[in-house]
Amino acid sequence: MKVLSISPERCTGCMRCELACAYMQSGAYQPAKSVIRVAPLEMHTSYAPFTCFQCDEGWCMTACPVDAIAISAVGAKIVSDDQCVGCKLCTIACPYGTIFYDEDTHKATKCDLCGGDPACVEACPTQAIEWVEGDAADWLGEFAARRAGTDLTGLAAVE
Amino acid sequence: MAGKRHVILGSGTAGLNAIRTLRQLGDDGPIVLVSAEAPYSRMVLPYYLARRITEPHVTTATGRQLDEWGVERQIGRRAEGLDTQAAKLRLDNGEDVAYDDLLIATGSSALRPPIPGAEHARCFNFWTLDDAKGVSKTISPDAHVVMVGAGFISFTILNGILERAGRLTIVEVAPRILPRMIDDAGAALVTDWLIERGVTIRAGAEITRIAEQGQGLRLTFAEGDSIDADLVLMATGIRPNLGWLDGSGIETNQGILVDEYLRSNVDNVYAAGDVAEGRNRVTGAREVHAIEPTAMEHGRIAAANMAGKKIAYPGSLLMNIVSAAGLDMASFGSWDDDGAEVIAAQAPARRAYRKYLFRGGRMVGAILIESAGETWSGNDVGMLKGLVQSGVDLSAWKSHLAERPFEIKKPYLATGTTARLLPETIIGQPSPAM
């Protein structure tokens, strides 16, 4: 199975992935609709994109009371708008915070891997997001931990 | 050799998840489903009331689906007794149903408060599909609805009432709303929000009498004054459906006591969902968690064990989310742990509130409140669940959270929460499509 592999050290924080994703999700360049989110780290000097891992459990999928979430041909957990009632249960079941509620459509929204041709990958100018064979992993953990020093000690300096 | 004969009692969340899991795991034993009601999801009834969905949408398994799973069924039948020696269920038509193993997933029922007049036809519970239909038929655009009880269930139907009725008054006997979902500070915020949106809230008030008044009802308070209502909704608590087990020898407390395999004190009798009292993942204590995710997880774990896999359950995590008139509120785990170390903060402009509870370095509970427009611009709702679920050590991050309580993404990422969570599955293997 192919996964979205993320190399945070390559991310420049340009946010093009968010715009491309928002457009795929909603047809509008509205970052709020993006389901990939660029996190600022290290006092906003490093960045890292974060999105659904298409995890083995599929916490969103197993929690859904009306089976509105299915697995697509490329292994994405996908929300069926016809079935989703907008109860938000998936958003508290997902322990990664990568499924959202859309206030306009009253539906849950999440990464669907763009049907196998992820727009974020194409939009990223530095290959920080790649679409490769492999398993999902904690792409950001070590990177964030290494940069945490500044966040943890920098506070005193700014305050 | 044919597999064991599984009897599943109850076709709600726990029962249906069990049936599906048995088949997903390749168990081809006969399955008999006995249930008082046809399969549907209670928790989507609020969306039926709000007219976002129609009645067929609440159905969770059609006859066709049950046929595909090869499920023999007795729908509309109630279990009235259990003989664990003979391994037989006694039904309300006098018939016996024999089992090799049994899953009790009878859920819970709504209580009616012992108020004189509470049985009037314009007083409704909102627990079953029939209740929901009754309310939906009776409610009208100019109706004044009085909701008795300001708990989580009341809040799930609040939006539907605001959409379909003229006016809403909430009466709660406790000193404040949502006493079992959020804390005092959170409740104060939600109360203000609702009052600003035209909802009347009367907390710390007891209704002593309900009587017919013209076309509607008059509710009299202990203080002596009264209000008139066109329709009264009662959501004053629920009780696990286990009275029919009296004399069966099945051990119960608040619910049926189950071990980590969702097994009762009788080896071939399992229990799951609202009716079961199982392990709390955070505290380790046995509790009834009458929520959908617990029913789903219980049902799947019980089924895995009935299918002969030995799958232990780490316990259920208390979690709730509800939106009232555009304000989101969520809570996780031991959000009311008096002995915990607390970090709490408000951002009044956004109506945002956060509360994190710690035991040592571990986040044991959390509350999040935020206006709905803001909530989903971040990843915080799920990340809080992940922090409580994984139990990562946040010791190094507590001072950061105290300074920047709305910045949970960094501690989440830097503590490797993702790495802790990725290998976890509920029944020990990747979930197939539902």
Ligand SMILES: Cc1cc2nc3c(=O)[nH]c(=O)nc-3n(C[C@H](O)[C@H](O)[C@H](O)COP(=O)(O)OP(=O)(O)OC[C@H]3O[C@@H](n4cnc5c(N)ncnc54)[C@H](O)[C@@H]3O)c2cc1C
């Ligand atoms: C309006 C409403 C909103 C809710 N919203 C949420 C929410 O947002 N989040 C959340 O987590 N939870 C919510 N819940 C709670 C959630 O629906 C329950 O926790 C869940 O349904 C429990 O599943 P269960 O399988 O244990 O029981 P149920 O789903 O109640 O199923 C019990 C089954 O047993 C049958 N039965 C009962 N007694 C007998 C008997 N003696 N013999 C035969 N059959 C019997 C019933 O007919 C039913 O089929 C809500 C509930 C309601 C009513």
